[in-house]
Amino acid sequence: MWLQIVTYISFIFIIVASFIKVRRIAGKPLHLRWELYPVPHEKGREYGGSYLEQLDWWTKPRRRSFFGMLTYIMREVLWFEKCYRNNRGLWCFTYPFHIGLFLLGGWIFLLFVGAMAMIFGVTESIALVTAIHYLTFGAGAAGLALSTIGSIGLLIKRSIDQNLRLYSSPADYFNLTFILAIVLSGLSSWYFFDPGFAYAREFMKSLITFGPAAPNPAMTIGILLLALFLVYMPFTHMMHWVTKYFAYHRVFWDDDPNLGGGNIQDKVEKLLNQPVTWSGPHIQSGKKWKEVVSGSS
Amino acid sequence: MKRRINTKEIGCNPHEQLLTIGPESLVPFPDGKGMDNTPAVKSLTTEQRNHYECSLDGIVTLRLLKPKTKEEESKLVQSFLDGLRKLLSKEDNWTFLQPLLLSLDYCAKCQTCSEACPIYLASGRQEIYRPTYRSEVLRQIKEKYLDKRGKVLSKLTGNLIELNWTTIARLAELSYRCTLCRRCAQICPIGIDNGLITREIRKLFSQEMGIAPKELHESGTVKQLNVGASTGLTPKALKDIIQFMEEEIEEKTGKKIRIPLDREGADILLIHNTGEFMSWPENPEAFAIIFEAAGLSWTLSSDLGGYEATNYGAWYDDVQLARITYKQVEVARKLGVKKIVIGECGHAHKALTVTADRLLTREFNIPRESCMPLLEDIVFNGRNRVHLRRNDFLVTLHDPCNMVRLMGIVEPQRRILREISSRFREMEPHGVDNYCCGGGSGFSIMNSMNFPDWKMSVAGRIKVIQILETFKDVLDRGIKKYVCTPCSNCKGQMRDLFDHYGLQERYNIFYTGLAELIANAMANKKEPMDYALPI
Numbered sequence: 094m095w096l097q098i099v100t101y102i103s104f105i106f107i108i109v110a111s112f113i114k115v116r117r118i119a120g121k122p123l124h125l126r127w128e129l130y131p132v133p134h135e136k137g138r139e140y141g142g143s144y145l146e147q148l149d150w151w152t153k154p155r156r157r158s159f160f161g162m163l164t165y166i167m168r169e170v171l172w173f174e175k176c177y178r179n180n181r182g183l184w185c186f187t188y189p190f191h192i193g194l195f196l197l198g199g200w201i202f203l204l205f206v207g208a209m210a211m212i213f214g215v216t217e218s219i220a221l222v223t224a225i226h227y228l229t230f231g232a233g234a235a236g237l238a239l240s241t242i243g244s245i246g247l248l249i250k251r252s253i254d255q256n257l258r259l260y261s262s263p264a265d266y267f268n269l270t271f272i273l274a275i276v277l278s279g280l281s282s283w284y285f286f287d288p289g290f291a292y293a294r295e296f297m298k299s300l301i302t303f304g305p306a307a308p309n310p311a312m313t314i315g316i317l318l319l320a321l322f323l324v325y326m327p328f329t330h331m332m333h334w335v336t337k338y339f340a341y342h343r344v345f346w347d348d349d350p351n352l353g354g355g356n357i358q359d360k361v362e363k364l365l366n367q368p369v370t371w372s373g374p375h376i377q378s379g380k381k382w383k384e385v386v387s388g389s390s
Numbered sequence: 391m392k393r394r395i396n397t398k399e400i401g402c403n404p405h406e407q408l409l410t411i412g413p414e415s416l417v418p419f420p421d422g423k424g425m426d427n428t429p430a431v432k433s434l435t436t437e438q439r440n441h442y443e444c445s446l447d448g449i450v451t452l453r454l455l456k457p458k459t460k461e462e463e464s465k466l467v468q469s470f471l472d473g474l475r476k477l478l479s480k481e482d483n484w485t486f487l488q489p490l491l492l493s494l495d496y497c498a499k500c501q502t503c504s505e506a507c508p509i510y511l512a513s514g515r516q517e518i519y520r521p522t523y524r525s526e527v528l529r530q531i532k533e534k535y536l537d538k539r540g541k542v543l544s545k546l547t548g549n550l551i552e553l554n555w556t557t558i559a560r561l562a563e564l565s566y567r568c569t570l571c572r573r574c575a576q577i578c579p580i581g582i583d584n585g586l587i588t589r590e591i592r593k594l595f596s597q598e599m600g601i602a603p604k605e606l607h608e609s610g611t612v613k614q615l616n617v618g619a620s621t622g623l624t625p626k627a628l629k630d631i632i633q634f635m636e637e638e639i640e641e642k643t644g645k646k647i648r649i650p651l652d653r654e655g656a657d658i659l660l661i662h663n664t665g666e667f668m669s670w671p672e673n674p675e676a677f678a679i680i681f682e683a684a685g686l687s688w689t690l691s692s693d694l695g696g697y698e699a700t701n702y703g704a705w706y707d708d709v710q711l712a713r714i715t716y717k718q719v720e721v722a723r724k725l726g727v728k729k730i731v732i733g734e735c736g737h738a739h740k741a742l743t744v745t746a747d748r749l750l751t752r753e754f755n756i757p758r759e760s761c762m763p764l765l766e767d768i769v770f771n772g773r774n775r776v777h778l779r780r781n782d783f784l785v786t787l788h789d790p791c792n793m794v795r796l797m798g799i800v801e802p803q804r805r806i807l808r809e810i811s812s813r814f815r816e817m818e819p820h821g822v823d824n825y826c827c828g829g830g831s832g833f834s835i836m837n838s839m840n841f842p843d844w845k846m847s848v849a850g851r852i853k854v855i856q857i858l859e860t861f862k863d864v865l866d867r868g869i870k871k872y873v874c875t876p877c878s879n880c881k882g883q884m885r886d887l888f889d890h891y892g893l894q895e896r897y898n899i900f901y902t903g904l905a906e907l908i909a910n911a912m913a914n915k916k917e918p919m920d921y922a923l924p925i
Contacts, residue, residue, distance in 0.1 A: 121488035122480050125708075126744045127586065129575055130798040130822045141822030143798025145743060148763040149729070169579075176579045180502040187500070259394055259517070260499040260526060262548045333496040333580045340496075340581025344489045348798075351747045351755065358751050365751070369709060370482045371597035372472070375612065376709050386712040386749070 096308065096316055097300055103320035110327035111335055118339050123360045129345040133165035134158055143348065151352060162346075186250055190243025193276070196236030201297075203229040204290065208297040226289070233290050237280045244273040268331060271322055278315035286311060395517040397526050398550040401557035408518055408560065409447040415514035416847060420858055431843040438839060443559040447518065450839045451566040451603050454559050463555045466599070470558050471535060473598030477590055478532070485708045490590050493583045494529055497522065503574035503584060508825045509567060512851035519848075521574040521584035524564045527551065528591060562601055565591040569830030569849060570705065571791040576822070589831075592706040602706050605836045610702040611710040615717065619664040619698035620835075628692050631667045635675045642675075649678045652725065653689035659727040660688055660761070661699040661718065661742075663735035663878035666903075670881065673734060676909035680765065683912065684772040689725065696721030699738035700878075704745060705831045715746040722756045729757040731764055734903045736790030736877035737830075744797050760793065762876070765908060766802035769809055780911035781811045783870045786860045788817070788853070788884070788901075789824035790877035798822075803876055803904055810911040817860045827853045827875075829883025846890040850883055854891055857899065867898045876904040 131141035136158035138146070147153050168174045173191065176184045207229055210222050248269045251257045286309035287293055296316070299306035308316065326332065351357040365383040372378055377385050392415065395408055413430040434444055443454035457463040476482035477490065503521045504510050510519045517523060530551040534544040544550075551557065568588045575583035595601040614620045623631075632649050639647050650656065660681070666673040674690075681688050691697050695717030703711025722730050732738050743758045750756075787807055793799050800821050807814045819825070827834075828850030836845075861871050875881045884901040893899045 118488065118492070121491070122484035123748060124488045125485045125748050127486070127489050127583075128744070128796070128798075129572055129583075130795055130800070132798060135798065138798070138800075140800055141795070141798060142800045145760060145797055146763055146799050146802055148759070148767045149757070150759060150763075151757050173579060175577055176500075176502060179505060179577045180500065180579075183500055183502065255394060256501045256504070257499065259396055260501065260522060264547045265499065330496045330498060333498060336492050336496045337580050339488070340492045340583075344492060344583070345575070345581060351750070353752065353755050357748065358755070361748050362751050364484050365749075367481065367484065371476060371709070372469070373597045373600045373707075373709075375600065375607070376597060382712070385709060386716045388713075 094305065096296075096313060097303070097306070099320045100300060100316060103323040107323040107326065111332075114327060114332055114335050118336060119343075122364060123357065124344075126347065127344055128348045131165075132346045132348055134162040134346060136161060151350065182254070183250065186243050186246030188243070189239040190247055193236045193238070193240025193243055194272075196232045197240060197276075197279075200229060200232040200236050200290075203232055204294050204297040205301075207294045208301055211294065211298055212301060229290050229294070233279075233283065233293070237276055237283060240276045241273065241280055244269050244276065248273065264329070268329060271318070271325070275315055275318045275322060278311050278318060282309055282311035282315055285309075392514065392516070397523065397530055398552075400518075400527050400560050401552040401554050404445055404554075404556040407445055407448050409516055411447060411513065411516070411844070411848065413847070415516065417512050417514055417851060417855070419855055420862065430847045432840045434840060442839075443563070445556060446560040446563040447567070447844075449563070449567075449841055449844045451836055451841050452562055452601060453604065453838060454562060454601065456559075457555055466555055466558060467553055469599050470553070470594070473594040474528075474532060475536060476598060477594050478536070483590075486586065486590060486593075489583060489586050492581065493587050494525070494532065496580065497525065497529070497582045498580060499526070500579065503578050503582070506573040506577045507568075508571070508573070508828070508852035509569070509849055512848050518564060519567055521568070524561060524568070524591065525582075525584045525587040527557070527561055527564075528587060531557070561591060562595050565595070566603060566831075566833075566836070567844075569791070569826045569828065569833055571826035571830050572795060573791075573823075573826070576795065589705065593708060596707040597709060603832065603836050603838065605838070606702045606706055606832045607710075610700075610832075610835070611707065611714060614695075614698055614700065614702075615710075615713055618694045620700050620702060621664045621668050621698075623664045623667060623697070625692040625694070625697070628664075628667065628697055631671065632690070635667075635671050635678065638671070639675050639679060643679065645679075647678055647682050650689040651692055655726050656687045656689040657728045658686060658688040658764075659696070659722045659725055659730045660690055660733060661697065661730060661738070662690075662733035663699045663738060664697060665700075665878045665882060666733065666735075669885075670878075670903065672906050673878075673903045676903070676905035677733060677761075679909045679912070680768055680905060684768045686768075688731075689727070691721050691725065693721045693724070696725075699732050699735045699742070701738060701741040702832055704737050704741040711741060711745065712749050715742060715749055716754065718742060719746075719750060719754045719756050719758075723753060727756070729759060731759055731761050733761055734876040734878060734881075734905065736792035736794075737879060739790075739799070740792040740796050760797075760799050760802075761905075762793070762799050762802040762806075765904065766806055769806050769908060781907055782813070783811075783872060784813045784815065784861065784864060785811045785872045785874050785907065786815050786817050786857070787820070788827060788873055788875045788877075788880055789820055789822075790875075790880050791824065791826050791830055793877060794824060795822045803874075806904065806908065807874060810908060815860060817856050825852050825856055827880040827883040828887070829879050834879040834882040834886075842886070845883070846887060850887045853883075854887055854893070857893070858897075861897065861899065865897045867896070869898060871897070871899045872907070873899065873901045874904055874907060875901050 134157045135143055136156035144150050144155055173188050207225050215222050251261045296306045296308050366381055368379055369382055369385050411431050442450050443456055444450050480487050507521050513519045530549045531553055534540045534549050535553055565588050570585045570589055572585035575585055610620045636649055662674050701711055701714045703714055732742055739760050833845050833849055875884050888894050
């Protein structure tokens with residue numbers, strides 16, 4: 094039962110840590126605009142244009158394209174397009190690495206669905222359950238294979254490519270090795286003990302029912318390593334899977350104009366009431382922003 | 391062989407230069423252009439080297455004096471750390487804290503950004519000019535000196551950086567080896583913005599330590615706030631220039647135009663970069679011709695703050711940025727205009743339209759827009775129609791980063807050029823993917839010691855190559871070619887690049903603004919005006 098408890102703790106930890114991370118980032122003050130084009134929600138301006146191209150733009154309705162934004166995001170998530178276009182050598186490894194991890198995320202979800210089917214007594218005689226088992230097999234096998242290839246490739250590339258090596262810290266190698274160890278233990282468990290992921294599904298069932306389970310040694314090591322990793326990850330730059338959303342939606346694509354009388358104006362007025370604290374000789378430190386900006390140097 | 395300089399080295403060997411740039415390391419020009427024999431960067435004199443901090447790459451933009459005692463050095467280090475702490479605090483740096491933290495804490499160091507940087511490429515991929523180098527230095531200083539248990543953890547993570555005067559001085563200089571064009575951010579797979587980090591480093595030095603290039607601060611924002619313009623143009627001198635412009639317009643067009651000045655209640659306050667009045671008066675003249683022909687209600691201002699569009703604070707200091715913004719809108723408020731239109735100045739576009747958007751409230755939040763959509767409207771919908779295809783020469787378009795990549799004004803200027811020019815061709819890459827001219831973020835007006843050499847040899851090199859590539863089939867001197875450059879600072883850089891590389895003499899290539907080309911294409915004039923020709 095101890096392995097289940099460790100798993101619970103680590104999953105709760107990563108969920109809480111991610112939530113705190115999101116709250117901390119989202120809670121930062123409204124910043125000055127700093128967008129970067131193309132901004133994909135600009136409808137009909139796929140070349141990188143903005144609503145500022147219109148005469149008297151503040152009088153015109155804004156045309157936003159949810160589809161345009163979605164397409165842009167999907168291209169990035171499913172194909173890593175920026176990396177593909179601009180750093181093909183890295184893409185060859187980082188793409189399988191990340192897609193492998195996404196597939197493993199899907200694999201865990203499918204294990205959950207399969208375990209729920211077992212709990213509710215739905216057997217493999219039903220085609221849907223069989224399909225789920227096949228999908229679980231496909232996602233697990235492909236996910237483990239791709240993330241193994243990707244993490245080995247990234248480790249080698251980071252070690253031999255001078256452009257990466259010069260900037261890689263021991264932590265960067267450690268992180269990749271950590272992930273590789275997790276996926277290798279998963280791969281061993283699958284290959285030697287659990288070709289259909291039946292044990293993995295049993296373990297998932299035990300997590301849902303708080304019941305017993307008997308994972309094989311490789312699986313035990315894999316689960317332990319994953320649990321440790323989930324506790325470790327929030328303290329690293331690997332949280333970029335969370336922060337990337339903010340970098341785009343709250344900075345590069347944050348083009349909401351301050352048209353007066355709205356929420357933005359209220360926030361700006363509050364911020365202008367804060368004191369300027371910098372010590373440069375030209376700055377009237379201690380005065381409020383609104384006092385400083387309305388006077389001369 | 392090129393030496394790979396790591397981040398630790400930034401604080402080591404204070405008496406040695408980290409990098410020496412020779413012509414052999416620079417990216418070559420296209421074959422057969424005979425321009426590779428241009429000198430790279432002149433060495434400083436012994437006196438200059440002894441006096442000023444130049445241990446980064448032998449270039450001086452900040453004129454930093456070396457500390458004389460250990461105590462003085464400790465004070466400077468402490469001041470730097472205080473500034474860095476403020477940069478990371480929401481009480482002190484609300485203006486850019488969120489974008490900064492998102493970029494500082496999550497870089498995967500994949501180096502995808504490097505190949506997007508024109509300075510890194512032009513320099514022959516010198517390590518210290520890599521977009522991530524200065525960011526990594528700042529990141530390591532933060533982790534080692536500000537984070538809890540940073541000194542212990544830094545040993546585990548291999549962070550060997552040392553914070554001393556050499557590190558600080560080199561980092562300060564290094565923050566002025568990037569034009570803030572943000573091409574690197576545009577291609578980063580996870581949204582890291584090394585351009586922003588560079589600007590924040592500049593800000594730390596200016597706002598906390600009072601360190602900034604003289605051209606940007608004393609002769610820039612401070613002069614603008616006190617005298618009225620960073621060029622030193624006074625209201626009286628402006629009035630004299632306007633009178634001269636009216637005379638020149640009459641001489642060239644046969645039309646008597648009275649340029650409106652300080653006209654209360656006009657619809658539009660037009661603000662130019664004063665560099666136009668001083669160096670290229672044909673640009674504000676062209677605007678006057680176009681606006682008058684279109685029958686617009688508009689005015690210029692001679693009030694302090696009302697005739698200078700530039701805002702160098704955009705490049706190094708949020709407080710100065712905000713002060714200038716308020717001066718500019720205050721003038722518009724007093725005149726009672728309906729909107730401010732910004733002339734051909736890229737950074738002024740971004741500073742006053744976009745960045746200032748979250749500084750101005752209530753009566754100060756006067757609508758502000760680019761001149762591009764207005765010019766487009768005049769060309770296509772105005773009372774005065776231009777004679778189509780009048781400009782029968784080759785034209786290409788330089789995209790100012792601030793106007794295009796950083797605020798999405800991409801097409802109006804293109805639609806105009808396609809309309810008024812029979813032979814318009816794009817540079818590659820163009821639009822939001824353009825290359826900076828190398829004069830961005832203040833470089834075009836920074837001329838300290840040997841910095842102009844670096845600006846010409848390194849910062850502007852890719853743009854020159856791009857122009858030559860664009861016209862490669864028509865380089866013959868007999869064919870006249872134009873680079874339309876709708877930004878005053880880019881134009882300043884083009885002027886220097888064209889002089890340095892002899893593009894006009896060798897290949898008959900000129901640079902000019904957009905308004906000049908429109909005025910040149912207008913049919914209702916006595917004879918061809920040559921407004922496109924720079925004086």
